[in-house]
Amino acid sequence: MRVALFLTCVNDTLYPDTGRAVVKLLTRLGVEVDFPMAQTCCGQAHYNTGYRHQAEPLARHFSDVFGSDAYDAIVTPSGSCGAMVRELYPRMGERARAEGRGEGLARTLAPVVPKTYELTEFLVDVLGVTDVGAYYPHKVTYHPTCHGLRSLGLGERPTRLLRAVEGLELVELPGAEECCGFGGTFAVKNSDVSAAMGTDKVRNAESTGADVLCAADNSCLMHIAGTATRLRTAVRPVHIAEILASTEEEPLS
Amino acid sequence: MSGGTFVGMPAFPEAAHEAVGNTTLRANLRHATHTIRDKRARAVAELDDWAELREAGRRIKDHTLRHLDHYLMRLEESVVRAGGTVHWAADADEANRIVTALVKATGESEVVKVKSMATQEIGLNEALEAEGIHAYETDLAELIVQLGHDRPSHILVPAIHRNRGEIRDIFAKEMADWGRPAPEGLTDSPAELAEAARLHLREKFLRAKVGISGANFMVAETGTLVVVESEGNGRMCLTLPETLISVVGIEKTIPTWRDLEVFLQTLPRSSTAERMNPYTSMWTGTTDAATADGPSTFHLVLLDNGRTDTLADEVGRQALRCIRCSACLNVCPVYERAGGHAYGSVYPGPIGAILSPQLRGTRSEIDASLPYASSLCGACYEVCPVAIDIPEVLVHLRERVVQGGEATRQGVKVTLKPAKGHAAERAAMRAAGLAFARPGALRAGQRIASRTRRFHPRMLPGPGRAWSATRDLPKVPAEPFRDWWQRTRGDRSGGTTEGNDA
Numbered sequence: 001m002r003v004a005l006f007l008t009c010v011n012d013t014l015y016p017d018t019g020r021a022v023v024k025l026l027t028r029l030g031v032e033v034d035f036p037m038a039q040t041c042c043g044q045a046h047y048n049t050g051y052r053h054q055a056e057p058l059a060r061h062f063s064d065v066f067g068s069d070a071y072d073a074i075v076t077p078s079g080s081c082g083a084m085v086r087e088l089y090p091r092m093g094e095r096a097r098a099e100g101r102g103e104g105l106a107r108t109l110a111p112v113v114p115k116t117y118e119l120t121e122f123l124v125d126v127l128g129v130t131d132v133g134a135y136y137p138h139k140v141t142y143h144p145t146c147h148g149l150r151s152l153g154l155g156e157r158p159t160r161l162l163r164a165v166e167g168l169e170l171v172e173l174p175g176a177e178e179c180c181g182f183g184g185t186f187a188v189k190n191s192d193v194s195a196a197m198g199t200d201k202v203r204n205a206e207s208t209g210a211d212v213l214c215a216a217d218n219s220c221l222m223h224i225a226g227t228a229t230r231l232r233t234a235v236r237p238v239h240i241a242e243i244l245a246s247t248e249e250e251p252l253s
Numbered sequence: 254m255s256g257g258t259f260v261g262m263p264a265f266p267e268a269a270h271e272a273v274g275n276t277t278l279r280a281n282l283r284h285a286t287h288t289i290r291d292k293r294a295r296a297v298a299e300l301d302d303w304a305e306l307r308e309a310g311r312r313i314k315d316h317t318l319r320h321l322d323h324y325l326m327r328l329e330e331s332v333v334r335a336g337g338t339v340h341w342a343a344d345a346d347e348a349n350r351i352v353t354a355l356v357k358a359t360g361e362s363e364v365v366k367v368k369s370m371a372t373q374e375i376g377l378n379e380a381l382e383a384e385g386i387h388a389y390e391t392d393l394a395e396l397i398v399q400l401g402h403d404r405p406s407h408i409l410v411p412a413i414h415r416n417r418g419e420i421r422d423i424f425a426k427e428m429a430d431w432g433r434p435a436p437e438g439l440t441d442s443p444a445e446l447a448e449a450a451r452l453h454l455r456e457k458f459l460r461a462k463v464g465i466s467g468a469n470f471m472v473a474e475t476g477t478l479v480v481v482e483s484e485g486n487g488r489m490c491l492t493l494p495e496t497l498i499s500v501v502g503i504e505k506t507i508p509t510w511r512d513l514e515v516f517l518q519t520l521p522r523s524s525t526a527e528r529m530n531p532y533t534s535m536w537t538g539t540t541d542a543a544t545a546d547g548p549s550t551f552h553l554v555l556l557d558n559g560r561t562d563t564l565a566d567e568v569g570r571q572a573l574r575c576i577r578c579s580a581c582l583n584v585c586p587v588y589e590r591a592g593g594h595a596y597g598s599v600y601p602g603p604i605g606a607i608l609s610p611q612l613r614g615t616r617s618e619i620d621a622s623l624p625y626a627s628s629l630c631g632a633c634y635e636v637c638p639v640a641i642d643i644p645e646v647l648v649h650l651r652e653r654v655v656q657g658g659e660a661t662r663q664g665v666k667v668t669l670k671p672a673k674g675h676a677a678e679r680a681a682m683r684a685a686g687l688a689f690a691r692p693g694a695l696r697a698g699q700r701i702a703s704r705t706r707r708f709h710p711r712m713l714p715g716p717g718r719a720w721s722a723t724r725d726l727p728k729v730p731a732e733p734f735r736d737w738w739q740r741t742r743g744d745r746s747g748g749t750t751e752g753n754d755a
Contacts (some may be wrong), residue, residue, distance in 0.1 A: 007734055009689065013699050014727050016734035023738075035738045040689040046682055048629060050651030054686040061690055091645070098567065146630035179586045183628025190266050190626065191719035192273045196590045197628070198724065226724030 001127075002032040004066050006076040006085075006116070008218075009041040015218045021245035021252075022077050022119060028245075029127060038065045044084040049185045052092065059089055060108055067111045073126060074116045077241045079148025079217045082118035087151045089113050118148060119241055120216055124157040130164045135248040137167035141210035142240075143201065143224070145217040146179050158216055158240055165243060171208045175200070182223035198227035205235045216240045262597030264622035269591035278414055278592055285413050286583045292526035293580060293636070299528070300518070309515045311640040314574035317506055318564060324473040324506045325555065331476030335538020337551040342500075343663075344558050345375035351554050352377060352465065352498055353384050359496050361386075361462045367480060367487040368392035369467030370577060371500045371556055373405065373599040374612075377465070388465065389431070389457045391486040393450050400427040406593025406601060408579040409524050414592055417441040424449050432456055454486060464494035464548065468501045469576065470516060471553075474509045477537040478553070481520060481530045488534050497536070497548035502556050504564075504573040516576060519638035523578035559612030565661035568649040572607045574639040581633035581643060587626055596623065603633035607646040614662060615654050621672040624650035655679060699733040706731070 003026065007019045019035075026033050043058030062085070066074045076082045090113055093106025123129055142162060148154045162170050181187065181197025188194075201224055205213040213228075213235050215221050225237040238252070246252035262268060272278055297303050317324055329339045342348035352372075356364060364381070366372065366388050378388040378399075390399045397412040398405050401423045405411030412420070421441040428435040433453045439445055466487065468478040478499055480487045491497060507513065521530040540547035564570050582588045582602030593601035597619040598609040606623040615621045624647050627633075633643040653660065655678070657671040671679070688694040702709075706729040720726070732740075 009695065012734045013702065014729065016730050016732060016737055019734035020737065035735070035742070037735060037739065038692045040692055040695050041685075043686075043689075046686060048648055048651075049678070049682065050624075050648065050653075050655040051679070051682045051686075052648075052652050053656065054682055058686065058689050146628070146632075150631035150635055177632070179628050179630035179632070181586070181628060183630065186625065186628040187724075188717065188719045190269065190587070190628075191723065192266065192270045193587050193590050194628070195723035196273050196279075197586050222727050223724060226720075226726060229725045230723060 001030070001072050002034065002070065003073045003075045003122075004068075004071040005033050005035045006039060006042075006062075006066060006074050006081070007035065008076060008078045008081045010222070011077065011218050014222070015239065018077055018218055018239045018241050021239070021241040022075070024250075025132060025241060025245040026075070028247075029123075029129065029132065031127070034071070036065045042081045042084045044081060044088070045184055047084065047088060047092070052095070056092060056096070056105060059092060060105070063108050063112050066115075071115065073122060074112060075119055075122045076116065077119045077216065077239065078219065079118050079145050079152055079154060080219055082116055082121075083147040083151035085116040086113055118152055118154060118216065120154055120157045120161055121152065123161060123244075130160045132161065132164070132244050134165040134244045134246055135167055136165050136243045136246045136252065138212050139169045139171060139208075139210045140212045140214050140238075140243070141171050141173040141205055141208045141235075142176070143173055143180065143205070143213060143215040143220070144176055145215050145220045148216050149177060154216070161244060162214065162240070166248075168243070171210050173208060173210075173213075174204045180220050180224050182220045184219070187223055194223070195227065198223055199231065202228045202231055202233055202235065206233050210235060212243075213237045214240050214243060262617075262619040264618045265591070265595055265597075265626040266622065268595035268597065268619070269587075269626075272592040272595055273590055275592075277416070279590060281414055281416050282589055282592055285410065286589050289526060290583045293523060293583065296522040296526040296528065300522070306515055306519050307638055307640055310519055310576070310638055311574060313507060313512045313515060314576075314639055315571075317508055318504065318570065318573055321503065321506065321564065324508055325503060327473040327508075328471055328476060328506055329555075331472075331474065332538060332551075332553050333476075335476045335551075337476065337538040337553055340552060340554045342554050342556050342558070348375050348500060348554055348556050348558070349377055349380035352500060353380060353386070355496075355498055355552055356381065356386050356463055357384065359463055361496075363387045363389065363457075363461060364463040364465050364498075365389050365391050365457050365461040365490050365494065366395075367464070367466040367482070367490040368395045368411070369465070369500060370408065370599055371467045371502050372465060374502075375500070375556065375558060377500065389454075389461075391454050391457065391490055392482075393447070393484055393486070396450055396454070397423060400424065400431060404594055405599060407582055408577050408600065408602070408604075409582075410579075414594070417443065417446065420446055428453050454489075458486075458489045458493050461490075461494050463496045463498065464490040466490060466497065466499045468499055468505055469520065470513060471501055471506050472508075472510055472513070473506055475537055477510070477535050479513065480532075480534045481517070482532045482534070483525060483527075483530055485532050488532050491534050491536055492546045492548075495548055496550040496552075498552045498554065500554045500556055502558070503560050504575075520576050520578050523576075523580040523636070523638040559614075561664060562661040563608075563611040566611065566649075569607065569611050569646050571641050572604065572611060572646060574641055575604050575608065576639060577604075578638055580636040580638065584632045584636050585627075586630065586632070587628065591626070596626065603627060603643045603647075604641070607641075607643055607650060610650050610654075614660075615650070615669070615672060621654050621674075624648075624654055696733075696735060699735070702729045703731055703733060703736075 043055030046055035096105040
């Protein structure tokens with residue numbers, strides 16, 4: 001099995017630890033991982049802010065980089081960017097067709113859509129594992145991010161993986177399915193509402209007594225972490241890939 | 254919504270700023286929305302065929318909207334056959350003129366109203382007042398809003414932003430000016446408040462000769478109008494007056510009685526979390542005054558007011574499926590914190606954020622800001638009983654705001670210019686697009702960020718200030734992932750593809 005790691009521009013630039021964790025985890029599970037160096041950004045920020053026409057070249061670029069037959073799957077540690085490819089690329093194709101621009105874009109994007117998996121989805125559905133041999137002796141609460149939850153329908157996959165981690169105690173997060181308030185440019189354009197949502201998310205996590213708040217998307221975690229340090233809370237946001245990569249021999253630093 | 258009370262609103266972020274800081278308001282909203290949200294989930298879970306009902310509702314509405322001209326003509330024929338009169342109103346002003354003239358023709362100077370979104374949308378009460386006609390709201394929550402000189406903030410519960418204590422104060426202070434005063438020593442117990450409203454309203458019902466209503470549905474095949482409600486005030490307004498004037502948006506049409514089967518299941522469960530609403534009133538034309546209760550004169554005012562323009566938009570038209578259940582408001586984390594008033598319209602929450610900028614256009618500051626009043630979390634789409642993909646329409650309207658494009662205004666195709674104030678963002682998006690199109694440029698940017706990381710400010714300038722005012726920025730790592738990858742795995746990586754650009 002050979003997969004292309006679509007790390008996302010946010011992870012590449014700000015959260016390289018998550019990328020290293022995905023490589024370590026997948027390699028441990030016998031998967032050959034490649035990181036196509038020409039990858040940049042899926043175009044979600046452009047698309048969701050209303051710049052669909054500027055997102056199109058980025059989507060084409062994504063397809064050029066990841067469309068190779070050499071890859072059995074494209075794996076990303078981001079529910080949100082995964083949803084961009086799986087849910088919104090087909091929609092971009094449809095819109096281009098509706099605007100009389102032919103089948104071009106739809107045809108270009110088609111090969112990457114069914115091959116793209118969010119990390120936990122890939123582990124459970126494609127590799128068929130729930131116990132990835134991880135060790136992480138912490139009390140953890142899980143925040144299902146909106147796009148992972150509703151666009152990709154990740155469901156129980158992430159929590160099944162977490163429950164199988166040795167030493168990990170999973171505690172339920174009150175109001176888990178409520179948005180943390182990030183929402184890309186929403187966090188800046190409506191910063192008061194966004195901050196109020198983030199504060200409630202952090203307070204809810206705090207109320208569980210967990211020392212780690214885990215999610216499958218660093219964009220949401222960036223907003224939660226930024227709020228958490230400002231509120232001086234003890235809850236530490238950690239990406240699920242880093243927990244699943246952690247072992248007794250090589251614990252998460 | 255000319256004539257409405259929401260003109261000249263500031264953009265959503267400013268309006269929301271105040272609400273976020275108002276702890277009483279936030280507590281009221283949080284309590285109310287969470288209670289109804291949980292109850293709705295339980296009521297919906299009772300039905301095994303919810304997904305099928307939702308799909309059926311979507312299809313009926315889409316079919317009707319696709320053939321709306323046909324069904325509206327059928328509806329008109331049916332209403333006329335049943336003894337009613339049909340009026341067509343292209344916009345708010347025309348609708349207000351029609352209704353005012355109809356009331357004046359009766360010689361009456363007061364009317365009772367069943368809660369109606371359409372008449373609020375067009376600002377009917379204010380238009381009537383200007384002609385010396387007093388309109389009395391009879392829905393409990395609408396009464397609270399009217400007595401409090403306030404604005405509705407929720408589709409189903411217009412006074413959701415008020416708690417019991419506030420309602421008691423409004424009743425005690427204001428009721429006497431409008432009719433029967435509140436009882437002496439009124440407390441904030443729900444039973445006492447309801448009784449005070451009941452006594453106050455009964456006087457109005459028994460006196461009024463003219464009733465004004467909206468409708469939840471209009472059945473084209475029979476000309477029957479349907480109102481679903483919880484309090485019985487609607488039933489009183491529909492049966493006691495001699496003249497009934499119903500003002501209804503054209504999108505409320507459904508083809509047949511049979512179609513009601515779907516909506517009478519999905520609407521109450523989605524809105525009040527009840528299996529069936531307590532009152533379902535249906536009326537068809539006029540009644541024979543000699544043998545039955547009900548109005549002897551019936552007028553139906555069919556309101557367009559931007560709906561045909563909305564229907565012309567392939568993506569945005571799905572907003573017209575809305576059956577006004579308010580489930581999207583109750584589940585929305587943004588509505589919960591910003592409150593209904595921030596949306597500057599009688600339609601607040603996620604549905605308001607897509608409906609108002611379509612009905613009114615995106616020229617005003619508030620309308621241009623509404624498509625951004627969402628984190629696109631998708632909870633609204635998930636609960637919508639007619640499957641309106643609200644996030645999809647929001648993004649579509651954002652595109653219209655920042656890039657302009659084709660739209661239909663008053664039946665004419667126009668090319669909209671981008672809204673003002675987005676030039677810097679547009680430039681930034683273009684720059685980011687260019688950088689992302691060239692992996693080498695992205696990598697160079699990452700390296701600069703890494704090397705200068707010790708000098709990064711804690712507070713950002715410009716629009717970024719909004720982020721760093723309440724949140725800390727992440728620290729830029731010493732080495733971006735791609736550099737680590739190339740350093741450690743470069744020999745057997747996909748580095749070959751970079752050669753084109755770097």
